[in-house]
Amino acid sequence: MPDRAPQPVDRQLPTDEARDLLALVRELVQREIAPKASEEEEAGRFPRELFALLSDSGLLGLPYDAEYGGGDQPYEVYLQVLEELAAARLTVGLGVSVHSLACHALAGFGTKEQQAEHLPAMLGGGLLGAYCLSEPASGSDAASLRTKAVRDGDSWVINGTKAWITHGGLADFYTVLARTGGEGPRGISAFLVPGDAEGLSAAVPEKKMGMKGSPTAQVHFDDVRVPDTRLLGEEGQGFSIALSALDSGRLGIAACAIGVAQAALDFASQYASERRQFGHPLADFQGLRFLIADMATKVEAGRALYLAAARLRDAGLPFSRQAAMAKLFCTDAAMQVTVDAVQVLGGYGYTADFPVERYMREAKVLQIVEGTNQIQRMVIARHLMGPEGR
Structure with missing residues (x-):
């Protein structure tokens, strides 16, 4: 279709x-x-x-x-x-x-x-960027990253591998978080690395269940040399820079999730109005009407939540907790709404002839990227009650 x-x-x-x-x-x-x-x-x-x-x-x-x-x-x-x-x-x-x-x-x-x-x-200017934080052995625990940047005169030499990089191998520039000091978050710095830097290469893209058009790949840094003028912020400030970016990025994921959920809701609603069973449109059956009503409510609630967080950000107010809440709620909502959209279409929803199965596969990754939803719950709880083990 x-x-x-x-x-x-x-x-x-x-x-x-x-x-x-x-x-x-x-x-x-x-x-x-x-x-x-x-x-x-x-x-x-x-x-x-x-x-x-x-x-x-x-x-x-x-x-x-x-x-x-x-x-x-x-x-x-x-x-x-x-x-x-x-x-x-x-x-x-x-x-x-x-x-x-x-x-x-x-x-x-x-x-x-x-x-x-x-x-x-x-x-x-037509350039496309990528963000390099995660590594094969450090996803949620980003502060344990192993990629290293060593100062050499007025340059830095970067070695290591980044993982799950959207636009990996296609990007014109990479914002790279690398270890320049000791263990933990205070030893991490941020660099702006050109995509054509010598020693930078990308692996074959991952074979994903969804978002097949978006390349996700490991990016390798083998003695990649960048001048000191491409260090962003102060040495050792990289992890706080990364967290700042992720607060805003989580709102982006929340908005994308509501977009996918809205698309699934629109398609399911129209299908239910056009498809007839037992002599009536599907939309006449109360069980299905209630299901679509619940889908629409999740979409509207998610949109309101991410916009409320965005307005805090625009006002210069703290929004980290609200960003985590928006990312958590909106992506969970998108997963449920897309599953329900498949159910509305029945057997047809399980085929590639209709887009709702694609929406469902795409919604899943949004619960994972830029901090899994389990990490979002940890962030929210930390804001409300302080860190564990105090």
Whole structure:
């Protein structure tokens, strides 16, 4: 069955500029993304040309400073753009979120000279970024990472392997967290590494159950040399930079999750209205009506939660706990909503002829990336009750 563009969502947007921006995104989705999303995902094609278009349209730098080519948009608006993109194709929405995450360290902690040199190309010059924190032996326990950066004169030499890197092997730049000192979080620093650096290579992409169009690969650093001018922030500040990025990145994942859930809800609702059994549309049966009502409630609640966290961020207030809550709730909601969408379609939902099985496979990874939902519960509990073992 041909892909359908997502149904318009009633949104409360803060400015006329934001409303125009969302209209532009919806037009781009209907023209460039939705019509071929299932076909390209099944073929495992990454839409690099589409990311160039997004960059040209100013959609890869929305939450960053206009001085360097960004869109100067509040997170409240940026996240709703991500939701619209993810509803059409998660590879695109998540790809924009990862790119934004990769820009965070430079935009938030780089010097003015570093920002002026690199940010314009990263935000609007067609470049694509990747974020390198996880490793084969350190996923949730990111502070135990082993990749090392050793100072050599006015340069750093990086050795190690990063794992589960979205855009691995395709990115034009990598924000890399590496150990420059002793054990623990205080020995970690952040670097901006060009994608064509000598000694940098990527493994064959992972074979995933979903998001087949989005390459996820190990990235190897073999005596990769970068100048000291590509150290971001202070030496030893890398872990706090990473945590800052992840708070914002978790909101991106939450928005993407609601996009996938909205797409599943839209498709299931329309199918139930059109499909007839026992002489009536499926939508006439109370059991199914209640199921879809519950799906819609989860979507609306998730959207409200991530937007509330975004507004705290935009106001300059602490939002780490709310970001963890949004990531936890929205991704769990997306998993349940997509499972229920498959159930609404019955046997057809289990076939690749309809997109709801793809939504279900895609929703699963959102419960894992940028901190598993078990980690989110630990973060939330720590904010409420302090660390364990005090």
